[in-house]
Amino acid sequence: MKITCCNLRTLKRVGFAFISNIILPASIILEGDLGAGKTALIKQMAGFCRLNPDSLTSPTFNIVNQYCGKVKGNRILFNHFDLYRIDEESELLELPLDLYFESNYLNCFEWGKKFEHVISRYSLNLYAIDIKMIEYNHFIMREFTLKKKEKR
Secondary structure, three states, X not given: OEEEEOOHHHHHHHHHHHHHOOXXXXXXXXXXXXXXXXXXXXXXXXXXXXXXXXXXXXXXXXXXXXXXXXXXXXXXXXXXXXXXXXXXXHHHHOOOHHHHOOOXXXXXXXXXXXXXXXXXXXXXXXXXXXXXXXXXOOEEEEEEEEEEEOOO
8 A cells, every 4th residue: 555645744644544444453664764754653543543743752761651442442552663873672672572472462673674573573464654854846756655464
């Protein structure tokens, strides 16, 4: 699924479309350049999990922030990871990862592509969202592509 958007209002629709097209429990790896909109998209997806998007902050220094939400009336753990500062797999494995993959969860990983093989081991359903910034008539647009990943 590929969606192009040009502002925050349409980004909300992107978040809804993606949440509507994934099977929970799931993990989503978001990739894109700095400033591409990874955190902004995660906030919009959180809004459709009955969380206040404005209350979410990027977990750059804590690595993960955990929230309790709801999707289709079911409680979920919404975990927002930022792996930008993690260089080695051993650093990631120091986290109690199994706790983030219990029960009904939605795990969103910024900068997670380099650890896809680890995330895949724990995830029941794995998706990737690639974000590209495109210049069009002096406007910066964003192209979001959601793909289901095969388990390794």
